Amino acid sequence: MRVLILAQYFPPDLGGSTTRAYNVARGLVLNGVNTTVVTSYPHYPHGVIPREFACKPFTVEQMNGVKVIRTLMIPLESKGLLRRLATFVTFMISSLQGLLLVRGIDAVWVANPDIFGIVPGLIYKSVHRCPILFNVDDLSIEDVENLKMMRAKSLSYRLAKRASSLLYRMMDAVTPISPGYFEGIERLGVQKGRMFLVLGGVDLDVFKPQQGIDSSVFTVAYSGSFSVAYDFDQVLDAAELLSGVNIVFKIQGKGELGEELERKISARRIHNVQLIDKILTRDEVSGFLGQADALILPLRDFGVPYRGISSKLYEYQALAKPIICCAKGQPAEYVEETGSGIVVTPGDGRALADAVLLLSEDAELTRSLGESGRKYVEQNLALDSIGSRMRDIIAHTIKEKRGHTDLGSGIETHPKSRADALGEVTS
Numbered sequence: 001m002r003v004l005i006l007a008q009y010f011p012p013d014l015g016g017s018t019t020r021a022y023n024v025a026r027g028l029v030l031n032g033v034n035t036t037v038v039t040s041y042p043h044y045p046h047g048v049i050p051r052e053f054a055c056k057p058f059t060v061e062q063m064n065g066v067k068v069i070r071t072l073m074i075p076l077e078s079k080g081l082l083r084r085l086a087t088f089v090t091f092m093i094s095s096l097q098g099l100l101l102v103r104g105i106d107a108v109w110v111a112n113p114d115i116f117g118i119v120p121g122l123i124y125k126s127v128h129r130c131p132i133l134f135n136v137d138d139l140s141i142e143d144v145e146n147l148k149m150m151r152a153k154s155l156s157y158r159l160a161k162r163a164s165s166l167l168y169r170m171m172d173a174v175t176p177i178s179p180g181y182f183e184g185i186e187r188l189g190v191q192k193g194r195m196f197l198v199l200g201g202v203d204l205d206v207f208k209p210q211q212g213i214d215s216s217v218f219t220v221a222y223s224g225s226f227s228v229a230y231d232f233d234q235v236l237d238a239a240e241l242l243s244g245v246n247i248v249f250k251i252q253g254k255g256e257l258g259e260e261l262e263r264k265i266s267a268r269r270i271h272n273v274q275l276i277d278k279i280l281t282r283d284e285v286s287g288f289l290g291q292a293d294a295l296i297l298p299l300r301d302f303g304v305p306y307r308g309i310s311s312k313l314y315e316y317q318a319l320a321k322p323i324i325c326c327a328k329g330q331p332a333e334y335v336e337e338t339g340s341g342i343v344v345t346p347g348d349g350r351a352l353a354d355a356v357l358l359l360s361e362d363a364e365l366t367r368s369l370g371e372s373g374r375k376y377v378e379q380n381l382a383l384d385s386i387g388s389r390m391r392d393i394i395a396h397t398i399k400e401k402r403g404h405t406d407l408g409s410g411i412e413t414h415p416k417s418r419a420d421a422l423g424e425v426t427s
Contacts, residue, residue: 002034003394004102004128006121007111008091010039010068014225014254014279016200016311017137018044020177021111022066023201023311024135027387029065033394036105037066038098040073040091045225045255046279047077058097071097078227079256088116095120099127107394109133109175118167131172131401133394135198137308139184165189173397175390180307180330196393200311201386202377206282207318209374210290218247218360220324221292223285224312226255226277231300234326236264237349238356239273247360249296252276252288290319293366294359298326301346305329314381316340317373322366324355340373 007021021037028035041053053059059070071094076083091113105128110121118134125132168174168188175198176185185195222235232251239249249272251261258277265273280288289295295316299306306329313334316323323341325331332343342358344351359366 001032001107001391001395001398002105003028003036004098004105004108004124005035005037005111006095006108006117006124007037007039008073008087008095008113008117009044009111010037011063011282012042012279013044015044016308017112019311019315020135020137020200022063023203023383023386024109024111024198024390025066026064026203027201027383027385028391029387030384031387031391033387033391035066036069036098036102038069038071038095038102040087040094041070043073043075043087045078045227047075047079047083049073049075058101060101069098069101071095077256088113092116092119096123099124102128104128105130106398107131107133109135109390109394111135112137114138115164115167118171122167122170131394131397132170133173133175133397134168134171136174136176136181136185137178139181139307172401173393175393178307178309178330180305180309184307196389198386198390198393199381200309200314201381201383202311202314202318203282204318204378204382207286207315208290209320209370210287216246218245218294218356219250219292220247220294220296220356221250221252221289222296222298223252223280223289226253226257226261228257229300230257231298231326231347232257232261233264234347234349234352235296235298236268236270236273238352239270240268241349241353242356243270243272245357245360247272247356249273250276250288250292252278252280252285254279286315286319289316289321292321294324294356295319295321296324296326296352297331298352299331299346301328306331309334313340314377317377320370320374322359322369323373324352324359326352338373338376339369340376341369 005025009015009018011018011022025035025037041049043049061068074086074090076086078084107130108121108124110117121132165188168190174185174190174195177200179197182195235249262275265275297310297312306327309330317340323335325335325341325343326346335341335343342355344355
């Protein structure tokens with residue numbers, strides 16, 4: 001089987017979309033699938049294109065068995081809606097360069113970005129006469145409404161929603177990363193039988209248990225994008241409340257909030273927060289997080305529960321560290337149901353401080369939460385497991401398009417309950 005993946009974001013870019021695209025690609029390779037990725041030059045979130053890509057229309061490389069074709073991208077920092085749209089449109093066009101380099105594919109899986117990646121995907125589908133599958137890690141059209149970025153009754157919103165519905169209905173299969181997206185996808189006109197849950201997965205060879213370096217200081221760490229999706233003010237509030245305790249917060253990453261975060265730490269004279277404003281490799285991220293005692297997911301409260309599940313949670317679990325999850329919705333439910341951490345109200349600095357203090361004073365709780373998380377991802381979310389499920393979904397979709405669907409294939413689609421959704425990866 002030969003599969004093409006379209007993904008604007010791919011390592012070394014940061015972010016959950018990047019991680020999920022790589023994990024599926026690598027998982028497919030581990031299951032014997034010939035996998036090619038068409039992506040853009042590294043650019044997210046800083047907008048800086050590495051020098052080695054200068055003056056080159058495209059490049060071809062191998063990454064752990066995955067053939068990676070990189071195409072042109074404009075050097076814009078991911079800051080503000082217009083700049084993001086500009087990068088989306090650029091990839092929508094430049095990704096078509098792969099048509100000259102890719103031969104004989106059996107299926108296309110559009111990993112990211114939402115909606116915009118579908119357009120070139122449909123062109124590849126038409127040229128290669130193969131099915132197209134679409135990853136859903138963000139329902140942008142509904143988020144625009146929920147966050148009051150557009151009025152639901154406005155003409156622009158109605159046109160955007162109609163276009164989104166049309167594109168979704170053109171997909172042969174849809175693979176959301178969380179059961180929280182099923183209802184929204186259904187509202188866009190996709191039948192239940194074409195929806196297949198595929199959780200994000202984690203590379204257990206990279207993210208594995210490690211020992212902290214200083215037992216006298218309890219360290220809480222975060223690694224990832226400094227984007228508006230995260231509430232670092234809650235972290236700073238908790239740090240202030242814990243200023244007289246042997247507890248330190250380490251925040252590592254890159255993004256549009258980096259300079260603002262640095263100013264706030266300085267202005268508030270918070271001495272127990274260390275800001276590491278740089279990008280690390282996956283191995284370096286594992287080493288950085290592995291030295292901490294607890295790991296934090298400080299999602300911002302936008303007034304609606306989160307429907308997605310951050311890939312950070314799987315990496316945190318793989319490191320056998322307890323998670324402090326500042327969120328409502330699917331992330332909170334996932335952490336509670338896997339017994340891998342403590343859930344606190346997003347935006348509540350006092351609640352976060354209490355959770356950190358509890359873990360710092362209870363070594364047994366810290367250990368047991370970490371072990372529960374590691375056990376869960378080992379049993380359910382290793383890359384070969386995720387790749388096996390995706391391979392089966394793609395094969396099922398190919399057979400369906402050819403009119404040879406095996407009704408006894410055993411691939412579960414729309415989950416009947418939250419428990420079924422969590423367990424169906426291994427079904």
